[in-house]
Amino acid sequence: xxSVTQMEGPVxxxxxxxxxxxxxxxxxxxxxLFWYVQxxxxxxxxxxxxxxxxxxxxxxGFEATYRKETTSFHLEKGSVQVSxxxxxxxxxxxxxxxxxxxTGTRLQVxx
Amino acid sequence: xxxxxxxxxxxxxxxxxxxxxxxxxxxxxENMFWYRQDPGLGLRLxxxxxxxxxxxxxxxxxxxxxxxxxxxxxxxxxxxxxTNQTSMYLCASxxxxxxxxxxxxxxxxxxx
Numbered sequence: 776x777x778s779v780t781q782m783e784g785p786v787x788x789x790x791x792x793x794x795x796x797x798x799x800x801x802x803x804x805x806x807x808l809f810w811y812v813q814x815x816x817x818x819x820x821x822x823x824x825x826x827x828x829x830x831x832x833x834x835x836g837f838e839a840t841y842r843k844e845t846t847s848f849h850l851e852k853g854s855v856q857v858s859x860x861x862x863x864x865x866x867x868x869x870x871x872x873x874x875x876x877x878t879g880t881r882l883q884v885x886x
Numbered sequence: 887x888x889x890x891x892x893x894x895x896x897x898x899x900x901x902x903x904x905x906x907x908x909x910x911x912x913x914x915x916e917n918m919f920w921y922r923q924d925p926g927l928g929l930r931l932x933x934x935x936x937x938x939x940x941x942x943x944x945x946x947x948x949x950x951x952x953x954x955x956x957x958x959x960x961x962x963x964x965x966x967x968x969t970n971q972t973s974m975y976l977c978a979s980x981x982x983x984x985x986x987x988x989x990x991x992x993x994x995x996x997x998x
Binding site for chain 2: 807809811816817818819820821824826864868870872873874876877878879
């Protein structure tokens with residue numbers, strides 16, 4: 776079945792460092808891809824999404840490009856802030872009712 | 887903005903108790919979902935509903951049931967709580983024809 780694999784965390788960075796969180800997927804069709812973020816003590820919020828190959832989703836300085844050839848949707852940010860500390864989930868939707876999530880990657884940013 | 891609210895942020899129950907987790911959304915969404923979140927396992931779908939009084943099993947429905955009597959409200963029921971149901975429970979909703987789900991803040995349930 777469809778699945779999402781994320782890099783294990785925690786990812787620990789200093790403020791203003793470059794961030795990459797890797798996400799790869801397995802799907803039989805043409806899924807939509809998402810990044811959700813969960814700040815401490817809160818539920819998940821949609822960060823960005825892409826619905827077809829070569830689309831780039833972006834929000835709050837974060838970007839991810841839908842790469843069909845490598846089945847990847849890596850999350851990047853050029854300069855992280857302490858306030859970006861959170862758990863990041865990669866997910867896919869294959870057009871049915873379900874979202875399939877990765878296991879999450881915790882990001883810790885220190886001043 | 888879509889708002890999804892859950893009745894409790896933290897809940898402590900004893901083994902064998904019947905537990906109700908309530909979720910309400912204010913955007914007239916047809917679809918609602920219950921997930922549990924556990925470290926190292928991500929989010930796993932328990933049940934979902936695509937209309938009033940309709941429900942579908944997700945990936946891990948055992949030990950749970952749901953109720954959707956009104957469009958805006960979706961309840962998760964633990965008939966007889968067990969310690970392995972200690973977890974974070976997240977509710978979500980989604981409008982028809984779109985693929986983005988909107989999540990509530992979660993309920994952290996501890997079963998002693």
